[in-house]
Amino acid sequence: MSFRVSIADVAREAGVSRQTVSRALNNKGEISDATLQRVLAVIDRLDYRPSTIARGLATRHTRTIGLIVPDIANAFFADISRGADDLAHPAGYSLLLRNTAEDPEREAELLGSLEQRAVDGVLLCSSRLSDECLADLVSRHEAVVLINRTLPGVSSVCVDDFCGAALRVAHLLRSGRRRIGVLSGTRMSHSGSERERGYRESLAEAGLPVDPALIARCAVPDIEGGYAAARGLLEAQPAIDGLICYNDLAATGALRACAELGRRVPDDVAVTGADDILLARLVTPALTTVRADRQAIGAAAARLLLGQLDGSANGCGCQSLVIEPELVIRASAP
Amino acid sequence: MSFRVSIADVAREAGVSRQTVSRALNNKGEISDATLQRVLAVIDRLDYRPSTIARGLATRHTRTIGLIVPDIANAFFADISRGADDLAHPAGYSLLLRNTAEDPEREAELLGSLEQRAVDGVLLCSSRLSDECLADLVSRHEAVVLINRTLPGVSSVCVDDFCGAALRVAHLLRSGRRRIGVLSGTRMSHSGSERERGYRESLAEAGLPVDPALIARCAVPDIEGGYAAARGLLEAQPAIDGLICYNDLAATGALRACAELGRRVPDDVAVTGADDILLARLVTPALTTVRADRQAIGAAAARLLLGQLDGSANGCGCQSLVIEPELVIRASAP
DNA sequence: TTGAAAGCGATACCAG
DNA sequence: CTGGTATCGCTTTCAA
Numbered sequence: 001m002s003f004r005v006s007i008a009d010v011a012r013e014a015g016v017s018r019q020t021v022s023r024a025l026n027n028k029g030e031i032s033d034a035t036l037q038r039v040l041a042v043i044d045r046l047d048y049r050p051s052t053i054a055r056g057l058a059t060r061h062t063r064t065i066g067l068i069v070p071d072i073a074n075a076f077f078a079d080i081s082r083g084a085d086d087l088a089h090p091a092g093y094s095l096l097l098r099n100t101a102e103d104p105e106r107e108a109e110l111l112g113s114l115e116q117r118a119v120d121g122v123l124l125c126s127s128r129l130s131d132e133c134l135a136d137l138v139s140r141h142e143a144v145v146l147i148n149r150t151l152p153g154v155s156s157v158c159v160d161d162f163c164g165a166a167l168r169v170a171h172l173l174r175s176g177r178r179r180i181g182v183l184s185g186t187r188m189s190h191s192g193s194e195r196e197r198g199y200r201e202s203l204a205e206a207g208l209p210v211d212p213a214l215i216a217r218c219a220v221p222d223i224e225g226g227y228a229a230a231r232g233l234l235e236a237q238p239a240i241d242g243l244i245c246y247n248d249l250a251a252t253g254a255l256r257a258c259a260e261l262g263r264r265v266p267d268d269v270a271v272t273g274a275d276d277i278l279l280a281r282l283v284t285p286a287l288t289t290v291r292a293d294r295q296a297i298g299a300a301a302a303r304l305l306l307g308q309l310d311g312s313a314n315g316c317g318c319q320s321l322v323i324e325p326e327l328v329i330r331a332s333a334p
Numbered sequence: 335m336s337f338r339v340s341i342a343d344v345a346r347e348a349g350v351s352r353q354t355v356s357r358a359l360n361n362k363g364e365i366s367d368a369t370l371q372r373v374l375a376v377i378d379r380l381d382y383r384p385s386t387i388a389r390g391l392a393t394r395h396t397r398t399i400g401l402i403v404p405d406i407a408n409a410f411f412a413d414i415s416r417g418a419d420d421l422a423h424p425a426g427y428s429l430l431l432r433n434t435a436e437d438p439e440r441e442a443e444l445l446g447s448l449e450q451r452a453v454d455g456v457l458l459c460s461s462r463l464s465d466e467c468l469a470d471l472v473s474r475h476e477a478v479v480l481i482n483r484t485l486p487g488v489s490s491v492c493v494d495d496f497c498g499a500a501l502r503v504a505h506l507l508r509s510g511r512r513r514i515g516v517l518s519g520t521r522m523s524h525s526g527s528e529r530e531r532g533y534r535e536s537l538a539e540a541g542l543p544v545d546p547a548l549i550a551r552c553a554v555p556d557i558e559g560g561y562a563a564a565r566g567l568l569e570a571q572p573a574i575d576g577l578i579c580y581n582d583l584a585a586t587g588a589l590r591a592c593a594e595l596g597r598r599v600p601d602d603v604a605v606t607g608a609d610d611i612l613l614a615r616l617v618t619p620a621l622t623t624v625r626a627d628r629q630a631i632g633a634a635a636a637r638l639l640l641g642q643l644d645g646s647a648n649g650c651g652c653q654s655l656v657i658e659p660e661l662v663i664r665a666s667a668p
Numbered sequence: 669t670t671g672a673a674a675g676c677g678a679t680a681c682c683a684g
Numbered sequence: 685c686t687g688g689t690a691t692c693g694c695t696t697t698c699a700a
Contacts, residue, residue: 006693019672022695032669049450053390054693057676062387064430064451073407073416073629082407085433094451096398097431099419116383117398117428223616252616282586283620295407340677349677351687356679366685391692 005048013040016095025050056118065305066119067095068110070102075277076294077125080147083298084123091306093120104128111137121305123147123298128188143308145301149190155308155318157301161191161274164290164325165198168244168272171288171327173206175334177242177270181214183229183254184244185221192246195274199244213237214241221246234261234269241269242333246278250272251287255332270333274325285331292325339382344607348376359384382650390452399639400453402444404436404460409611410628411459414481417632418457427454428473437463438522445471448498455639457481457632462522477642479635483524489642489652491635495525495608497623499532500562500576502606505622505661508539509668510605515548517563519555519580519586526580529608533578547571550651555580560587568595568603576667582607582614585621589666604667608659619665 002140007025010015011018017036042048056062066086069077085095096119100107108129114122121143127134135140138144138154146156172180182199185192200210209257218225226245234240234257245251251273255265264267265285273280276291300321341359345352350369357365358373376382390396399422403411419429430453434441442463448456455477460462461468465485472478472488506514516533519526532543550567552559560579568574568591579585585607589599595605599619607614610625634655 004693008693018694019696020669021672023670026695030669035669049446051391051693052451053387053396054676055695056457057385057678057693058695060676071416072406072419073409073412075407075412078407078409078412081431082405082433082576085431086435089432095431097401097415097419097429098423099416101420117386188483279613279616282613284615306478338677341679342677353680353687354685360679364685369685388692389679391677391694392679394692417684454694638678 004051005046007048007050010039010042010046010048013046014039020232043147061120062118063093063253064096064117064119065093065302066098066114066117066122068098068100068107068114068122068124068127072097072099076275079294080298080301082124083295083300084302086295087299087302088306093302093306095123102128108133108137112140115140119147120309123301123305124149126189126191143305143310145305147301150320153318155304155320155327157297157321157323158190159292159297160322160324161194162198162201163276164292165195165244166202166334167290167325167327168288169202169206170197170276171329172242172244172270172272172333173202175270177228177237178208179214179237180208180242180244181216181233181237181240183226183233183243183245184215184217184249185250186217194316195244195246214240218246218250222249223253223256226250227256228253230254230257231261234258234263243269243271245271245273247275248277248287248289251289251332252279252283255283255287258301266331266333272333276328280328281330288330288333289328290325292323297323337379338385339383342608344373344376344380344382347380347602348373379667385430395454395643396452397427398430398451398453398643399427399636400432400448400451400456402432402434402441402448402458402461403455404434406431406433410609413628414459414632414635417629418633418636419632420629421633421636421641427636427640436462440468442471446474449474454643455479456485457635457639460523460525462520477638477639479642481631481635484654487652489638489654491631491638491655491657492524493626493631493657493659495528495659496532496535498626499529499578500536500606501624501659501661502608502622502667503533503536503540505663506576506578506604506606506667507536509604512542513548513571513573514542515550515567515571515574516577517560517567517577517579517584518549518551519584520551529578529580548574552580552584557587557590560584561590562587564588564591565595568592568597577603579605579607580625581609582611582621585623585666586617587612589617589619589621600665600667606667610662614662615664622664623662624659625662626657631657 007018007021010021060231122141125147127149148158150156184196187193203210216229218229245254254271258265265271273287273289276289280287280289287294341352341355344355359369359573432444456475459481461483482492484490518530521527537544550563552563588605592599599605607621607623610623614621614623
């Protein structure tokens, strides 16, 4: 527990003022090469490291980014945060991680508390707050980038979930399916509403009726939720020959429901998921799904945020990136 | 972008000294109830929040914990970090996340850089640094808890990987397997060496020879690495009737190798994994594996760390927790 | 090119 | 119980 070396120690040891040490540290040029070398040598000898805290107090920024996710244990967000860290770390930024546990109230509290922790900016994933509430909290931060959520005037990176659903519907239609059901997620989230809208509009565009009886909603978009919803839907609508599932987990549940009801996949029912999680290629039959590069999403969001912080995005206001997913065709819907 | 209200503003507005505001903030008692109420009212009215940075400079602690993981995109570490956050957050602590990308050099650099970011303590997962190097870096921090790594004099929470491997070997022996191979991980990690040791000693204890020809090493402990290692091992040693795999991913790769080589699982070869990730129950056949509650590990580690920080662990030096895994029997090794 | 002095926004210590 | 003053470790501003 050695006592910290401070800038004053270095200054004394090198026979210069603290200011000169600071200049050597930040390498701002206004220092002669001779003193620079001398100071650096002392810094090295004493193993001195400037305190981020003190520096933060003086400069008003901390090179820290707040990352708010519903649940880091969810691979979707874990990948995003890995992508964000990979981009932020080389730029000297660290991520302060917060889990909302999918609770909007907690999300609002976290966004507020980050303020006093003095982060330079915030990456916010899949916010479920109302526009008004979100706008208010966002306005308190110097820079914010939303992931899978949009808000006027705020930068964002979103997977084009509308397109992801449309791609799958088109694929099923091409393979001759005509009664396509959907296992939907919550409409409270950006992804949930967009995926359902993609389904509806694609059918309508193809001149097919959008039958509410073909829409089931998963209580929770996981394997169990997908199983229950699929089971109910398939029993009520035996003519269904294709299924658009909210995500790969729900689709996995649907596979089980099909097996139990004796419906062959893909012969009787073609099943499609979304997200292309590890699981998708490992279940039997492997899932046709849509994929967006999640680490790339995290990196893109971090890049936008750093741009705002560096001021290199000056003037261009906010930017919104839309990541187009791609269709991955496997055995469950060839 | 309203200008921040500082403690001075509150003091002026309330007609008291900054010190009194500070006392109201920290509620240390030494303040009359009347002034307390008055100050709190002003704080509320101005929507004042103390700056964590300034506070950190004065108190020398930040209520931030550094969390160093090989890869947050790996479910194992994502779960641990979720568990740690769930415990740390209510106590007012935040997690600063760092990925080492499985690179020991980067790990050392991160441990060093956290120091200047002034975290109060560090949770370090699966360190691959040498004892000397690790001890040196650890000594620079006020408090450190290691996860899946031990070091004399440092608190730790470890899954009993030795036991996890032994449980599986015993299970295979009970079911009549006699030529048991192993897909090992890197010996550089605690888990890697312990799992391999569990395999060796269990065989020896059962009076069976430990044949080096039955040991294959995965270049990377993922599906591809497991596949490659299993393929090589099974081709060289066709008599193998049981397989202890480093983790569930490697075991999943082994399943594919078996399928390609025409070895039936579990009839010809019983396959076991470790960690019980989501995937384990979803592949065909479902994997027999060992499981430890990962969120509980993260929470336990955070609890130890907070104990050290609060001083409530005073005197008792360091503590080491060992989490016993349990055997989960599924179709791949009944 | 260098240094002295004044913050940044809080807490700690000591008087009263 | 309350207030003045020094302090935390660094950057910024202004002179020299």
